[in-house]
Amino acid sequence: MFQIHDARIAPRRASRSLRIGALVLAALACQRVEAPSDGAESPRAIAVEDDAGQLVVLRGAARRVVSLVPSATDILERSEFAVLSARQAERGEIGSIEMGFIPSAAFEFVPRIVAALAVRLPGVSFNPIEMMSYEIVEALRAGRLDFGLTRSRGPAGPIQAARVINEPFVLALPADGALAALAEPTLADLDGADFIGYSTERGGYLRTVHEGLFATAGITPRVVLEVSQTHTVLALVDRGLGAALVPASASMVHMANLTYRRIRIPARFRSTIYLSSGARGAGALHDRVRDVIRAALADLEGATRE
Secondary structure: OEEEOOOOOOOOOOOHHHHHHHHHHHHHHHHHHHOOOOOOOOOOEEEEEOOOOOEEEEEOOEEEEEOOOHHHHHHHHHHHHHHHHHHHHHOOOOEEEEEEEOHHHHOOHHHHHHHHHHHHOOOEEEEEEEOOHHHHHHHHHOOOOOEEEEOOOOOOOOOEEEEEEEEOEEEEEEOOOOHHHOOOOOHHHHOOOEEEEEOOOOOOHHHHHHHHHHHHHOOOOEEEEEEOOHHHHHHHHHOOOOEEEEEHHHHHOOOOOEEEEOOOOOOOOOEEEEEEEOOOOOOHHHHHHHHHHHHHHOOOOOEOOO
16 A cells, blocks of 8 residues: 655646656555565555655655656656647647648748748648639538638538638730730720630639629630639740739749739729638637638738628
């Protein structure tokens, strides 16, 4: 048998319950080592910590100073780590987050988010996954993602979405083309001009916006090609195949024969990005990550908050 005579044990920063546990293990270990070999009843072991911080085990008249046994030290450290981790998780400081994002968000939005999370929430493992909007919506509804950056708000129901970007379009032009020579090109200059458009494949949101814009402006560009991704649109423009209207964030992409121009477009025709979350997007961790994402995008052109 043993008795806990004093609950203090190094390291002194440990909680009282953890120190008691370590003392118990230490006393048990000494009792096993020093048990009488003649079968006599083992005297009671009393474990205490002296003023010097040493662990003292008393058995009968014997007094022995021992170091904290490895098993007790290990359990103490593991227990302290578990308590710390639980508190960090409760505060939303650690955990794992998966976010789907549309390909065009990779130009500027996703790098900003990754950098901001690394600084403000270094204990969070963040995994961005490139997907199409409809794939993100499906994954959110199925609980496979925590967040998503999508083009549209998506269907009503379990998914919550708030617009975080409402950016204008810019005109992407071949640098050696006629339109690039204009100081301030207008929508009217696109009427009958070779144009690289967006297809309906894997979404079609930007094509829908362009169709509404052209109808409102009363123009009909000559669509040479339609593709689904902005980086492909820009590569075709760079080859001199036509002009294009792309989200302003894409203008950070530079190619040898590619240039950009501002163009006046009615404010209702914009490129939007929504921050969406589903069943997994609840709790302290998700609240903190959501705040960091919003802050990372707050100073961009077209940033908005719903």
